[in-house]
Amino acid sequence: MRDLLNDIDRWKAQGKQVALARVVDIEGSGPRDPGAAMAVNEDGEVIGSVSGGCVEGAVVAEALGILHGDKQPKLVKFGYSDDEAFAVGLTCGGIIHLFIQPLTW
Amino acid sequence: MSLYQQFSERVRANLPVALASVIDGPNIGAMMMVSPDTETQGSLGNTELDRVVARDAQGELEAGRTSVRHYGPEGQTTPEDLVNTPTVRVFIEAFSPPPTMVIFGAVDFTAALARVAKVLGYHVLVCDAREVFATNRRFPMADEVLVTWPAPLFAERGSQLTQRDAVCILTHDPKFDVPAVIGALATKVGYIGVMGSRKTHAKRVERLREAGVTDLELARLMSPIGLDIGARTPEETAISICGEIIARRTGRGAPSLRDGEGPIHK
Numbered sequence: 001m002r003d004l005l006n007d008i009d010r011w012k013a014q015g016k017q018v019a020l021a022r023v024v025d026i027e028g029s030g031p032r033d034p035g036a037a038m039a040v041n042e043d044g045e046v047i048g049s050v051s052g053g054c055v056e057g058a059v060v061a062e063a064l065g066i067l068h069g070d071k072q073p074k075l076v077k078f079g080y081s082d083d084e085a086f087a088v089g090l091t092c093g094g095i096i097h098l099f100i101q102p103l104t105w
Numbered sequence: 106m107s108l109y110q111q112f113s114e115r116v117r118a119n120l121p122v123a124l125a126s127v128i129d130g131p132n133i134g135a136m137m138m139v140s141p142d143t144e145t146q147g148s149l150g151n152t153e154l155d156r157v158v159a160r161d162a163q164g165e166l167e168a169g170r171t172s173v174r175h176y177g178p179e180g181q182t183t184p185e186d187l188v189n190t191p192t193v194r195v196f197i198e199a200f201s202p203p204p205t206m207v208i209f210g211a212v213d214f215t216a217a218l219a220r221v222a223k224v225l226g227y228h229v230l231v232c233d234a235r236e237v238f239a240t241n242r243r244f245p246m247a248d249e250v251l252v253t254w255p256a257p258l259f260a261e262r263g264s265q266l267t268q269r270d271a272v273c274i275l276t277h278d279p280k281f282d283v284p285a286v287i288g289a290l291a292t293k294v295g296y297i298g299v300m301g302s303r304k305t306h307a308k309r310v311e312r313l314r315e316a317g318v319t320d321l322e323l324a325r326l327m328s329p330i331g332l333d334i335g336a337r338t339p340e341e342t343a344i345s346i347c348g349e350i351i352a353r354r355t356g357r358g359a360p361s362l363r364d365g366e367g368p369i370h371k
Contacts, residue, residue, distance in 0.1 A: 001200075005116060008113075009113065030370060035171045073133050
C-alpha cells in the first residue's frame, strides 16, 4: 500500500471516492503475498496490483460495484481459472482472498 | 485527522505501523492502527477485542509479518471460547520500515548496487573514508552518503541493524575491509558480502584471523560476493549480489526454476 499513498492522497484531495483492495490470504501458489494492494477511484482509474494481471479486471468491477452501490466492504476470492466455479481466476493454480473496502476510514 | 491520514503519515516517515481490519464477522470494515510508540487509534468495535488485537499486532510488527487471525467478538482466542460464537477474522498488516543496505566503498560497483537495492526497496547507505569519492553527486540514488570509517559508523548505527538488513563491502582495500567486516560481524545483519577474488579473500581471512575473528564468524561472510551467474559489469554484479541476498533470505540454492520441481512460491 506504501506505493499507492501519493495517488490516493491526490484522489482524496480531488474529492473522489476511493476503494482499496488488498490481498489478505493466499492458498497454494499465488503471484503476490498478503498486503499486495490496488486502489480504484470512482472514475475507474486504477493503481497498484494484486496478482500478475490475472484478476485485476474483475477486482476493478467489484470495487466500482461497491463505490457506486451499497458501499459495503466485501471479502472475495478468486481461484484457478480452469475451475467452472470461477469466471475469472489465477492461472498459477492458487486461490487468492481479497478484501475490498471503500477508503472512508 | 482521519485514521488513513495518521497511517499514511507514519508510513511516509518510515515509522513502524500495523493496520488491523475486520474482514469477516461483526463490524466488517472496522479498522484499527497500532504502533509501538503511540496510542492505538480506531476500534474494531469491542474494547477487549481491541486490546487483544493490539497485542497481536505489536507482535506481528516486530516479526515484520502480515496475516489473518481469528477471534471471538470479545477477543476470545482459545478454541473452547470460540465454540458457539461468531468468528471475527482480522487482517493484520505490518508496515515495517524499509530494510537497510550499507555499502562500503565508493566505487562504480557501488553505484550499480545502490540502484538495484533501491529497486528492491532498501534504504541505501554508502560509506567511504575518502571524501573526494563519497559524494552525493556520484551516488544520487543513495539515501545517505557518509564520509567516515567503518568503526564509527557501526558504533553509531550497528545496534539498529537487524536480520532484514545487509552489509556489502566493495572496497577490497585491507585497511578498510578488515574493520568493515569486524564491524558487520558484531551486528545482527542477515547478509554480509565482501568483494574480492578467492585469492584476495584468502589473504583477507588471514588478516581477519589475526584480528581475532573466529571460524564461526568467518562462515557468515559471503565472499567472493554474489551468485555464480557469470556477472562482469557493475550492473550484472549488482544483480548477482541482490540475487544472492534474496536466495540467502529464502534459503534457496538459486538454480533455474525450469530445472527444479514443486511450487515456485513457498
